[in-house]
Amino acid sequence: MRAFDTRKATAVSTENISTVVLFTVLLAYPLAFGSFAVLNLSYFLSFTIMSLSLTLIWGYAGIFSMGQPAFFGIGAYVYGILAINYPGASVSLLWLLVATVVAGIAALALGYFMFYGGVNDVFASLTTWAVALVGLTFLNQTANEARWHVGDALLGGFNGMRPIPSLSVGFGDWSVVLFGTNFYYFVLGLFLATFVAIRIVRRTRWGYVLVALQDNRERTKTFGYHVCRRQMIVFGIGGALAGLSGVLYASWSNFVAPDVMSITACTLPIVLVAAGGRKNVTATSISSILLMYLMFKLSASGTEWAFVILGLVLVLVVLFVPNGIIVALFDALDAHVVKPLLGVRRRPSQVSETAVEGTKEVADASRGH
Amino acid sequence: MPPAVTEPAHKDTSRYFAETGPLLEMKDVTKSFGGLKVITGINFSVAKGELLCLIGPNGAGKSTIFKMIIGEYPPTSGKIIFNNREITKLPMHRRAEAGISIKMQIPGIFAEMTAYDNMRVALQYRVPRDQLKDEIERLLDKVGFTGDTSREVKNLSHGEIQWLEIAMALGSRPSLLLLDEPTAGMGPNETEKTAELVLALNAEGVTTVVVEHDMAFIRQIAKRVIVLHYGTVFAEGTMEEIEANEDVVRIYLGEL
Numbered sequence: 061m062r063a064f065d066t067r068k069a070t071a072v073s074t075e076n077i078s079t080v081v082l083f084t085v086l087l088a089y090p091l092a093f094g095s096f097a098v099l100n101l102s103y104f105l106s107f108t109i110m111s112l113s114l115t116l117i118w119g120y121a122g123i124f125s126m127g128q129p130a131f132f133g134i135g136a137y138v139y140g141i142l143a144i145n146y147p148g149a150s151v152s153l154l155w156l157l158v159a160t161v162v163a164g165i166a167a168l169a170l171g172y173f174m175f176y177g178g179v180n181d182v183f184a185s186l187t188t189w190a191v192a193l194v195g196l197t198f199l200n201q202t203a204n205e206a207r208w209h210v211g212d213a214l215l216g217g218f219n220g221m222r223p224i225p226s227l228s229v230g231f232g233d234w235s236v237v238l239f240g241t242n243f244y245y246f247v248l249g250l251f252l253a254t255f256v257a258i259r260i261v262r263r264t265r266w267g268y269v270l271v272a273l274q275d276n277r278e279r280t281k282t283f284g285y286h287v288c289r290r291q292m293i294v295f296g297i298g299g300a301l302a303g304l305s306g307v308l309y310a311s312w313s314n315f316v317a318p319d320v321m322s323i324t325a326c327t328l329p330i331v332l333v334a335a336g337g338r339k340n341v342t343a344t345s346i347s348s349i350l351l352m353y354l355m356f357k358l359s360a361s362g363t364e365w366a367f368v369i370l371g372l373v374l375v376l377v378v379l380f381v382p383n384g385i386i387v388a389l390f391d392a393l394d395a396h397v398v399k400p401l402l403g404v405r406r407r408p409s410q411v412s413e414t415a416v417e418g419t420k421e422v423a424d425a426s427r428g429h
Numbered sequence: 430m431p432p433a434v435t436e437p438a439h440k441d442t443s444r445y446f447a448e449t450g451p452l453l454e455m456k457d458v459t460k461s462f463g464g465l466k467v468i469t470g471i472n473f474s475v476a477k478g479e480l481l482c483l484i485g486p487n488g489a490g491k492s493t494i495f496k497m498i499i500g501e502y503p504p505t506s507g508k509i510i511f512n513n514r515e516i517t518k519l520p521m522h523r524r525a526e527a528g529i530s531i532k533m534q535i536p537g538i539f540a541e542m543t544a545y546d547n548m549r550v551a552l553q554y555r556v557p558r559d560q561l562k563d564e565i566e567r568l569l570d571k572v573g574f575t576g577d578t579s580r581e582v583k584n585l586s587h588g589e590i591q592w593l594e595i596a597m598a599l600g601s602r603p604s605l606l607l608l609d610e611p612t613a614g615m616g617p618n619e620t621e622k623t624a625e626l627v628l629a630l631n632a633e634g635v636t637t638v639v640v641e642h643d644m645a646f647i648r649q650i651a652k653r654v655i656v657l658h659y660g661t662v663f664a665e666g667t668m669e670e671i672e673a674n675e676d677v678v679r680i681y682l683g684e685l
Contacts, residue, residue, distance in 0.1 A: 265553050268542070268546055268549055269550060271539065271541065271542060271546075272539045274541075275539040276539060278521070279537035279539070280550070281500075281501075281520075281521035281522045281525065282531050282533075282537075283551050283597075283600070283601065284522050284525035284526045284554045284555070284601060285522055285554065286520075286522045287522065
């Protein structure tokens with residue numbers, strides 16, 4: 061008889077425990093650490109939202125975008141332009157929304173041309189990367205203040221745009237600037253929402269199709285799915301999330317420069333996500349936060365080695381743990397610690413029986429022909 | 430040069446299925462890849478409820494014909510008509526919606542998903558949420574799938590993969606089922622079981638076209654057989670007629 065369970069046997073897994081620990085630590089962090097540490101962590105978390113966008117479009121749907129920083133930059137610049145021209149607590153969150161949507165629309169447009177035009181896989185990576193570098197090149201030459209400004213906002217070329225007002229919340233006379241701990245919890249809320257949404261979507265009808273089309277696009281089409289449209293939509297959502305990440309960054313640093321789209325900036329999210337395990341939201345979140353922290357420590361200590369070390373991490377991951385370090389850790393802990401502790405035994409394996417039978421039959425077949 | 434065709438290409442299929450109209454018609458369809466003309470011009474039709482076998486030497490164009498029917502390759506010229514509607518330029522997903530389903534030659538399972546989730550992807554487009562589980566069980570029982578549905582499918586045996594794929598292809602309740610080498614990698618017992626399955630499905634009214642190399646399998650299921658050679662219909666008839674045809678025997682032995 062067939063075994064017929066549709067979910068994994070237990071909800072207690074290293075991944076789930078790590079998720080609870082991760083968010084508990086993040087929630088309690090400002091209680092234990094000073095404002096400087098909180099400020100830095102809110103920057104890492106903002107960036108982690110871009111990593112999650114890559115989990116969605118690369119980990120689930122197989123679109124290896126090297127151009128997420130392009131949408132990050134669009135989000136940051138659009139927010140900057142709007143907030144400089146129309147500052148004020150009452151409209152600030154509206155600008156966040158508008159900038160996120162603009163980044164999403166830009167990604168939808170790029171996705172439309174790529175996926176409906178049959179550009180996929182490595183060619184999609186190169187196209188997205190090229191778009192980011194075109195953005196970089198364009199913005200770098202916008203130093204002429206007379207020519208390159210939008211209202212009061214000077215694009216500023218290589219030196220970037222400043223000062224970008226921080227996000228703030230206000231109704232009537234009451235208002236509060238999102239800074240320090242406020243900003244931290246605001247970012248944490250958005251990060252949590254993104255995290256939960258991306259984790260849940262994997263187990264929806266929509267999510268199954270994303271994973272299917274990553275595996276075999278043509279086959280997915282034969283089941284009646286409009287694959288190009290789905291790729292475009294998920295790429296658009298990914299772009300919006302990267303844009304949101306950019307808005308938070310612009311608000312955090314009160315500044316944005318073209319090098320957010322530079323070659324190294326384009327590779328960073330990929331390293332963060334690949335190192336952890338691109339298909340797993342918890343793993344990508346943990347690896348993003350830890351590696352951002354490591355980078356920060358390295359650059360703060362004055363070494364030029366931050367990117368060299370990150371590059372080395374990527375090479376080692378690709379060679380030895382292609383599914384990601386954190387995912388490998390999850391699996392090892394599940395197999396050797398969690399399951400023995402819970403007393404979960406392996407199910408009497410029918411698969412191994414059928415596999416043996418299968419091998420025998422293949423052997424028969426090869427003799428037969 | 431392709432040899433002279435022994436029977437007219439526009440063969441009247443009415444002697445096999447007088448009572449039903451055609452479900453699929455291929456009219457003067459050709460396909461070239463660059464300068465290479467793979468399908469030099471084919472005409473045939475598949476009647477509603479029919480079980481048609483396409484055979485032919487390697488490179489005769491069997492899989493290419495399937496890929497044109499499902500829309501993966503656009504034909505270079507000619508028309509494809511399905512259910513009295515021209516589908517020559519319809520995109521793949523629209524043809525699937527129209528009722529064409531395929532089990533491809535190369536395994537088309539989603540290797541990283543469980544067998545259950547593979548079925549879910551195949552079925553959820555048509556089947557309402559609350560009936561999904563029952564329908565998946567029904568189809569897996571029907572094809573005789575006995576593997577573990579909660580494990581990733583890359584662990585399954587060849588036979589289980591083929592049956593799972595047939596179950597997935599049936600998920601959309603197709604009116605036309607295309608099977609490209611359904612017994613690839615199977616032993617004699619599995620092949621026989623697959624033949625029984627194909628006959629049973631056809632008896633239920635699923636119009637089926639089978640491409641297969643394994644002549645023992647073809648003999649078990651064949652009603653009408655089309656022999657393809659150099660991208661055109663070379664001969665057509667019952668299995669007895671085909672096996673008695675000296676030209677067919679010659680092309681299979683490689684004399685032409």
